[in-house]
Amino acid sequence: MKKMITLIMLTFVMMICLVACGDDDTQDVDKNNEQEESNLEGEGQKDDDIDEKSETTDDEETSNVGFDVESDDQLDLGIGDTGTFDTTLGTYEVTLVSAKLEDNIDGASSELDRFILLDLTVKNTSDEEQKVEDLLHSLEVTDYLDGSGFSDASEHFDSIEKMSGVIAPGEEMSGQFVTFVYDADEYYFRKDPGNVAAGSSNQVIWLIKASEIEN
Numbered sequence: 440m441k442k443m444i445t446l447i448m449l450t451f452v453m454m455i456c457l458v459a460c461g462d463d464d465t466q467d468v469d470k471n472n473e474q475e476e477s478n479l480e481g482e483g484q485k486d487d488d489i490d491e492k493s494e495t496t497d498d499e500e501t502s503n504v505g506f507d508v509e510s511d512d513q514l515d516l517g518i519g520d521t522g523t524f525d526t527t528l529g530t531y532e533v534t535l536v537s538a539k540l541e542d543n544i545d546g547a548s549s550e551l552d553r554f555i556l557l558d559l560t561v562k563n564t565s566d567e568e569q570k571v572e573d574l575l576h577s578l579e580v581t582d583y584l585d586g587s588g589f590s591d592a593s594e595h596f597d598s599i600e601k602m603s604g605v606i607a608p609g610e611e612m613s614g615q616f617v618t619f620v621y622d623a624d625e626y627y628f629r630k631d632p633g634n635v636a637a638g639s640s641n642q643v644i645w646l647i648k649a650s651e652i653e654n
Contacts, residue, residue, distance in 0.1 A: 512642040518651055522643035524574075524630070529565030531574050531606075535628060535645045536560060536613075539653040544617065545596050551589075551619040555580055555626060555652075561602065562611035571602045571612055577631040577640070578616070582623035584644075588631070589618040624649050 510525035521534040536558040544554050557580075563569045579588030593601040593615055602614030620626060628645040635642045 508638070508641045510641045514642065514644045516643065516645040518645070518647060520645065522645065523564075524640060524643060526640040528573055529563070529567060529569050531564055531569060532562040532611075533574075533578070533643070534560040534562075535647075537653065538626075538628075538647050538651070540620075540649075545598050547596070549619045552622040553620055554617055555620045555647075556599070557616040557628060558613070559602070559616050560611055560613045561606065563606040563608055566608055568605045568607055571604060571606055571614075574606075575602065575616065577634045579629060579631055580618050580620060580647075581627050581629070582621055582625065584627055584629075588627075588629065589620065590631075591616045591618060593617045626652075 508525050510523050510530070513522050516522055516535070518535055518538055521532050524531050524533065538558075539556045541554040541556055542548070544556075559575075561571055561574055575591055577590075579590045581588035593599040596617065599617050600613075600615045602612055602616075604612070606612050626647040626649070628647060630640055630642050630644075632642070634640055
């Protein structure tokens, strides 16, 4: 009788152990499944992030596509000549009517050797209105083509006929451009080379010989 009771108790204990082991295995399987699902979700999120970054990069590349300049460079213009600009702002023409060197303007001396005063006519050849200040902003004078130049300073002088405002399509505006220069035999009126190198415009250069300049 005692042996029978002992056998029943052992059997009962073994059943409990088997059930417990089964529960542990089930929990392990559930944990593994949850981990795999989490990993898959994470990989899916990474793929989404990569796709979003790719789309952003594609958009940026599209927005940075270079501007196609259709007009040729004009590198040997002189006083009286008209230069044609093809830029991201639109198309326009600039005529260098005359040039003059000044020692003083409105009682002020040049920050360099002298002032150079240019009479210009700007014509809007595009289909939309253009601010003349934007068109003149990247123009400069230098006595050394490989060096930097000096931009318009007409806004600082009351006696200078500064150009400002909007030019309608087909219309033109005349005024003056003034800046500082060193004494030199030749000067160059041009588009800022950095602007040209960026692909936003063709290059236009006027050669101004000191012998041709009014004093």
